[in-house]
Amino acid sequence: MIRHSIRHIVRKEFTDVLRDGRFRWCSVLVGALLLVSLGHGWVQAREAQREHAAAQATARDHWESQGEKNPHSAAHYGIYAFKPRLALSFVDEGVDPYTGTSVWLEAHRQNDFLLRPAQDATSAQRVGALTAAQVLQHLVPLLIILLTFGALAGERERGTLRQLLATGVGRRDLALGKALGIAGALGLLLVPAAAVGAAALVVGSPGPAASPVARAAVLAVVYLVYFAAFVALSLAVSAWARSTRTALVILLGVWVVNGLVAPRVAVDLSKWMHPTPSALEFAQTVEREMATGTEDIIPPDRDALAERLMAQYGVERVEDLPINDVGAYLQESEEFGNRIFDRNYGALWDTFERQGVVHELVAVAAPLLAVRALSMGLAGTDVEQHRHFASAAETYRRDLMRRMNGDLTENSRSGDFSYQAGAELWESTPPLRYDAPTLGWVLGNRFLSLVVLGGWLAGTILIAAARVRRAEVA
């Protein structure tokens, strides 16, 4: 009996929604935007990935064919690393336009990532970037609000709520039926989009990623939870508000705070709680510490090193060493520099991550921030995964420098500046291989957002249930 009545309500709500011209227009618009942004994102991501892969291959080629030279000259010549686009980045480009795409791995210094795509765009393009993720995070909730604000308030205004309840339908069944009817209508929009997205992933994945299918599945669940929370919230407001107008105004207010105000407030809050140095200050600190060291990190002393080496090998003069002391000194400088870089860049990236946590905390007031963090994480385009690649590139640089300095140390003698290595050495260094982090790593990073989003779903359902129970019939 109860199940029977729910089915009726679901069918009635579903039919109502489909007959509503406003919904038809809105869904066509949102659906079209979703498909266009998915397609555009996919084309762009594939193009970028193809270009980066080609550039990476050319960079390796340059490295291998650099001819005979001193290993330290080769270290100065260095190699460029290009950040790969991960498979799901076509759904959510995340912070990618605002991080550099390539980094020069050279002797003595850890360089910044350069070439930020956003710097090539105009201010208008910065305002109006649209990705599938943005359609899902901003426009679908708006659609949900438009579908749901009148669900209960409207029945009450028309006086049909009293009639409906008089037929013996439970309040909870009524609300559940309405929610499911709306979900069914949304499904008409979301299922095809998800199918297109999945097809794009299977047909031609834009780039590598660890377990892209599992990531995509979790991504889908995250968005469904977000939408469900919005449906529950809208129903709660619709049950509580005295008129449809009030319900709509309140829900639009929630939408504005969630999508427009809270994200930007989070920016200021994060900068205020975890300030970053100015670029100039940062560069000056690194330059100063590279020149003089810090309290704990002391620059290498070339004479002391030579003494140590002579004692170790039991010789009197540097020229008698069986190795090249310059190579050993260069490696010590390299390790000194690495500690300075780890200290400064490490602190900076830690600050960025702490700022990210502030954004995730603001999600308690605006679920969009939790969904955005999870979406970027799963798409592989968040700050943490940029750092993951940057660290991989830096680790590779350090290994490369160790190999060059090692070759110089072992295969030449002190005072010999004519030593040259060749293609054999260049080819013996492995190319940069990057393994994107696993799903577990991403979810571990985004644990806070998972909790907050789950809290939103549970909270909105509880509030909706309470409001529906107490809703006035007229």
Next chain:
Amino acid sequence: MTARIVIRNEWRLLMADRPLRLALGLFALLLVYALANGVVWTRFQESTVEVAQAGNVERALAIEQELTDIENGAEPASPFSDPRLPNVLGGRRGRHTAVLTPGPLTALAVGQSDLLPYYYDVNIYTNESSFHQSGEVESPLNLMVGRFDLAFVVVYLLPLLVLALSFNVLSEEREQGTLALTLSQPVSARGVVAAKLAFRALLVVGMVLAVSLAGILVAGDFGAPGRILLWCAAVVAYALFWFVLAAWVNSLRRSSAWNATVLVGAWLVLVVVLPAAINIAAGLLHPLPSRVQMVTAQREASNEAVNQRSELLARYLEDHPEMAEGVVADEPGLGALAWAATDAVNRRLEEVTAEHDVRRAEQIALVRRYRFLSPALLTQEVLIDAAGTGDARFAAFQSQVRVFAERWREFFVPAILASEQMNAGVLSDVPQFRLADEASADVVRRAGVPLAVLTGLLGLAGAGAGVGLGRVRGAD
């Protein structure tokens, strides 16, 4: 007379409506918050600019000291940073930081100033790739989201407040049954709506302008009246556009709920969807080659250049006789050879950049053409241009730095080619960067077009509203 009565009654009505009072209060709060944010950012930029300029002075003093010491018989601190060498004095050690001071109204609109570099270190090695450095240290996440500044409040939130204040300006009268009564008086629907909206517009625009002027007072000065006028004009035109649009929709004689839905839809389309659609179209029609190719091209050019330095030097001396007084290509110094290679790489980079810039210009032209469809994009452009944080000012700064870098090279390269040494005497002649900032008049001229189009859109909506309201009768 009628207008005064309408306005007085509107004030009473507004004060009686708690949600509206709340909305207005919240809006005022957001305005102040946005301004405070902008002021903090301006102060940060100002202090960075000071540090950068102090750095120029400190470096020059240290070099002067060392040169004087050397002239008095001391040894240079290191043979690699001997300031007598023109490639040291004109290189990284003696570099000059060219600085763009914050735009006069940065506190009102952060614009592109958090993304684009506002200072560059210039030395003889400055080339096209030098312009692709990151700007200020900022988390990419924060850059992605953008700032909560006054321009944001005006472009995104102000229309929503306007719509909340005026979506039922006429439909409510009809729904309450007071429309017939009102129009039985010797007033027209046009007059009533105009008076009601004029009152609301005064309130909203007054708040925004008051906070803007307060911001200018706190963070800057009134030295750029053209910019301030432009800012105010854009705010007024944009706010009026939304009021008039609401009047037009009201004149269609539908229910308040219908009005609300249509107006929110219009906001969504004009502020969110159209800008996005224009950008997607630009990306699809004129895809931008990524800068990644630039890295490869630079690499290849420098590989080639290293191998053919003497040939390049001969060619360089042919091309630049003014740089090479007394240099004989047959016995070039190491510095001259190295310079020839550097120059060849720079030329190749300029070629690659030029190709890229052509494609980029095409894309930007398309975005600029279709931005006329969205009052939000037009307003955003005028606001940040007026603030001095728009793309044009940064582009102008970059081209001035380019010219300055050329002057810098002209000063040092002849000495490099001739293997000459520099002394303390030349220091006073070393080029200094002087920013030739755009005049208010230039900005007004540039922003005049989008502002005129915005006013045109306003006129269009106004005409529609005027005609529609003329048809409204009390018996509707």
